[in-house]
Amino acid sequence: xxxxxxxxxxxxxxxxxxxxxxxxxxxxxxxxxxxxxxxxxxxxxxxxxxxxxxxxxxxxxxxxxxxxxxxxxxxxxxxxxxxxxxxxxxxxxxxxxxxxxxxxxxxxxxxxxxxxxxxxxxxxxxxxxxxxxxxxxxxxxxxxxxxxxxxxxxxxxxxxxxxxxxxxxxxxxxxxxxxxxxxxxxxxxxxxxxxxxxxxxxxxxxxxxxxxxxxxxxxxxxxxxxx
Ligand SMILES: N[C@@H](CCC(=O)N[C@@H](CS)C(=O)NCC(=O)O)C(=O)O
Numbered sequence: 001x002x003x004x005x006x007x008x009x010x011x012x013x014x015x016x017x018x019x020x021x022x023x024x025x026x027x028x029x030x031x032x033x034x035x036x037x038x039x040x041x042x043x044x045x046x047x048x049x050x051x052x053x054x055x056x057x058x059x060x061x062x063x064x065x066x067x068x069x070x071x072x073x074x075x076x077x078x079x080x081x082x083x084x085x086x087x088x089x090x091x092x093x094x095x096x097x098x099x100x101x102x103x104x105x106x107x108x109x110x111x112x113x114x115x116x117x118x119x120x121x122x123x124x125x126x127x128x129x130x131x132x133x134x135x136x137x138x139x140x141x142x143x144x145x146x147x148x149x150x151x152x153x154x155x156x157x158x159x160x161x162x163x164x165x166x167x168x169x170x171x172x173x174x175x176x177x178x179x180x181x182x183x184x185x186x187x188x189x190x191x192x193x194x195x196x197x198x199x200x201x202x203x204x205x206x207x208x209x210x211x212x213x214x215x216x217x218x219x220x221x222x223x224x225x226x227x
Pocket of ligand 1: 011012049050051052062063064065
């Protein structure tokens with residue numbers, strides 16, 4: 001059996017939790033707190049010192065994007081065609097690259113300063129605004145509604161859905177769901193993905209940390225103004 005180990009938040013592990021669930025395989029979701037993390041680290045269980053990891057029947061895998069590719073393959077979300085798979089990977093990497101713009105704001109101690117820095121990233125022509133618009137364009141150019149223009153969902157869609165809407169979950173001071181009003185194509189993608197039967201079923205619960213993955217989560221947002 002596969003065992004995914006991470007903190008309770010969606011964070012770096014949600015894409016893999018999602019794929020494991022969609023795979024239909026039996027898997028164990030092990031949630032740890034900071035002490036649990038430190039214990040694993042001191043025991044030398046974390047290949048690079050970080051969570052998440054997955055324990056597989058063949059050994060441990062670390063690094064969230066390696067986990068995404070592995071679990072995505074288990075779920076049948078990795079294209080067979082090498083070129084298409086590479087294009088899917090290209091999109092995964094582009095979305096992952098958004099972290100480089102956003103993560104430095106975590107170290108800003110003053111809350112007002114932190115919120116201002118994030119608002120600036122999402123203001124017109126800010127780094128995150130440009131990123132959201134660039135990926136929106138890719139969706140708009142897709143004839144299938146899937147990010148890599150594939151016939152069905154791939155790990156690029158998983159990455160886009162999980163990482164993008166996590167940003168707007170309210171967990172990150174200064175970034176609000178209302179900001180999505182500037183990105184109607186992302187809202188359209190949210191509607192498509194959250195209503196996929198397996199996705200809908202997975203998130204059909206009371207988990208407050210995952211409200212942003214449910215259908216209608218961002219209802220009422222849709223005017224195109226910057227706030
Ligand atoms: N590159 C790693 C980064 C993972 C990462 O930063 N994990 C954080 C939790 S969100 C962690 O383990 N933090 C513990 C620490 O900083 O000591 C990945 O993509 O999996």
